[in-house]
Amino acid sequence: MIKLILTDMDGTLLNDNNEINKEFYPIFNKLLDKNIIFGAASGRQYYNLLDRFDKVKENMLFVAENGTYVVYKGKELIINSLERDIAMEIVKIARNIENAFPILCGKEGAYIEKTDPRLLVETKKYYTRHTVVDDLTMVEDEILKVAICDFSGSEINSLKYYNDYTDKVKVAVSGRIWLDITNKNANKGFAVKKLQELFKIRYEETMVFGDYLNDLEMMKSAFYSFAMENAHEDLKKVSRFITKSNNENGVVDTIKEVALNNNVRRLSIEELEEYSV
Structure with missing residues (x-):
């Protein structure tokens, strides 16, 4: 069972018009009902992410500034400063x-x-x-x-x-x-591993989405690593699966079909053939 989901923002959850699909919010509430932690893992500033997720920020996980600042339900969990x-x-x-x-x-x-x-x-x-x-x-x-x-x-x-x-x-x-x-050790993947330790969540229970080179380490931190169809080619090479593009609502549709429909029982690549690289 998936217990932790993290997604990049630009080129991933956001479409090219800088919009979050309207389907996201009902899906977020379903994740909440199932006690699945959902977070935004972005190079964006924490305060920017707060504004973007104003409706659900009290229950959101924020991995901001490429993993250097992590906040969950208003509580600071990780800060990884630069000298x-x-x-x-x-x-x-x-x-x-x-x-x-x-x-x-x-x-x-x-x-x-x-x-x-x-x-x-x-x-x-x-x-x-x-x-x-x-x-x-x-x-x-x-x-x-x-x-x-x-x-x-x-x-x-x-x-x-x-x-x-x-x-x-x-x-x-x-x-x-x-x-x-x-x-040196600050990146989204390092932050995900720290979160897995804090919440006692396994690699096999983690799902991540990304599109660019600052997502490389994050792809390696989760079994369910999804590169967007529009992702940088180097990111696709290290991701286990590829999903639809950011303009085709790839993140939300994959969460619906994989995380919310129990398609992860055997942790098998074959179960997810349509997404395979």
Whole structure:
């Protein structure tokens, strides 16, 4: 029986219009009735996720900022901070990357230095609490991660600037224009494993959904690992199953058909042939 379900947001639960399918809320209530914990595991800010799930936030699990900040039913469970000195080094490098901007992601809010219209639009999408400051290095907050908003494409542009940091921090391409840099052991998969320990939930009782490279570790943390049809090809390679795209309500339909209809009795891949990679 599945006891824990976690889904990424952008490109996964959300469609390309940034919408949650209307079917989600009745399905969430059914999961609640069955004592199945449901959570959003996202690079988004905790306060942004609270707003998106305002109707059910009292009973939601939030794995925010790529696994660095985890809250369940209003209680802080995990905080995995980034060392301040390293964060400032990362910020200083990002300032010199053409067409890219650093965002300092703290426990209390997000901080940016520039008022570039493109940056403001992207920041507002994912960081409900954000402040424009003169100097990121002067911000007083517990730092969860540094995000790089790279309008030239994170995988082909800003990623290479941090090749020398991969032994110190976790560098993850989290979207076409996003690079997230966190503490070395901070990622969604690490957070899922900690949650499994806290709630005494097994790997075989866990279901996860994702679409991009910041979901790689999370896919390895659950038997029921579903890559979206629209997912990055590298994510599909490490996922056990593939489901319909984010625009086809893949997450909610899979939860209905697999988690709520007892299609997991034997923990067998053959039971789920239509989803198999």
